[in-house]
Amino acid sequence: MDDRIWKYVSAVLTLLLALSIVSVAVLYYQVNPPAVPANQTGFVIETPSNFTLVCEGSVNTTSTEVAELRDQIAFLQRLVSSNQGGTTIAVVPIFGIIDDYTALQVIPLLRNLAMNESVGGVLLWIESPGGVVGPVINIHSEIKKLSLVKPVVAYSGDIIASGGYYIAVGAQKIVASPLAEVGSIGVIYVHYDLEKNYEMNGIKVNVFKTGKHKDMGAEWRDLTPEEREKITEMVNTYFQAFISAVSEGRNMTIDEVKNFSTGETWFAENVTGALVDELGGMDTAIDVLEKLMNVSGAKVVVYKDLETPEEFGVYGSTALYIDPRYLTPLIGGG
Structure with missing residues (x-):
């Protein structure tokens, strides 16, 4: 058989083995979360199903990286969780x-x-x-x-x-x-006073209103002191x-x-x-x-x-x- 095919088959088998190990580890740690040493220097992330992740060397770890890691764990946890009652x-x-x-x-x-x-x-x-x-x-x-x-x-x-x-x-x-x-x-609140702009362009606005404030805020005139209040x-x-x-x-x-x-x-x-x-x-x-x-x-x-x-x-x-x-x-x- 062609060496390239053997390499491909080997890669697939290796990947399957790795996935199996990870799956078993995730399931195991769900049931038996690892203890965290008292002198642990890394940060601890509490995740669903009592799964605890301890990360070493976290001094330079940003909150963005921590949040992203938590989100990834939450996603993986959902993959191994069972649907309950159609909720x-x-x-x-x-x-x-x-x-x-x-x-x-x-x-x-x-x-x-x-x-x-x-x-x-x-x-x-x-x-x-x-x-x-x-x-x-x-x-x-x-x-x-x-x-x-x-x-x-x-x-x-x-x-x-x-x-x-x-x-x-x-x-x-x-x-x-x-x-x-x-x-x-x-x-x-934004008010545009375009009265002078209207004048420059030869636009005259005729307003018929039933009260002095009916056109309050209109762009064709400025606001009165009372309207500003x-x-x-x-x-x-x-x-x-x-x-x-x-x-x-x-x-x-x-x-x-x-x-x-x-x-x-x-x-x-x-x-x-x-x-x-x-x-x-x-x-x-x-x-x-x-x-x-x-x-x-x-x-x-x-x-x-x-x-x-x-x-x-x-x-x-x-x-x-x-x-x-x-x-x-x-x-x-x-």
């Missing part, structure tokens, strides 16, 4: 800017999942810089209702900011990748609602929340224990949810991606729960 985890993606379209898709789905007896828990996969006040508040409210009847975990691998974070605090737990951007707790009051009202939601959802005092209410985002690894519960990837989030469900090896169903329309419709004045970095492209300013 299902529903993964609901919430991507992009959160607007009326998002709410129209997400809210009915969450209500259906609340009534679906085969679904034991819901994983909210949130990758969003925020969105419009109304839809954000409505989705957050629906998540709180859902969490009354079954476990809900929020997960983000990239960005969970402003309105995206607002809806996440409705879940029992928040899991995020170490370098995911978290926070941007705040409200922004009204808008400031409105923004502060939305801000207080945001802070209260985070305080309730994260079990933090108002003052503690205010420390993170500067409008900026942080890497998840820097706010673990405050804005985030655990670091990790999708499988880590599933593992956290399974623990809340008191099951292992649950069936995971990912629902169709919720697409955000290209036209967001922001032009003129609007109040938003959104990270300001993502606002300019939406209004055609860059």
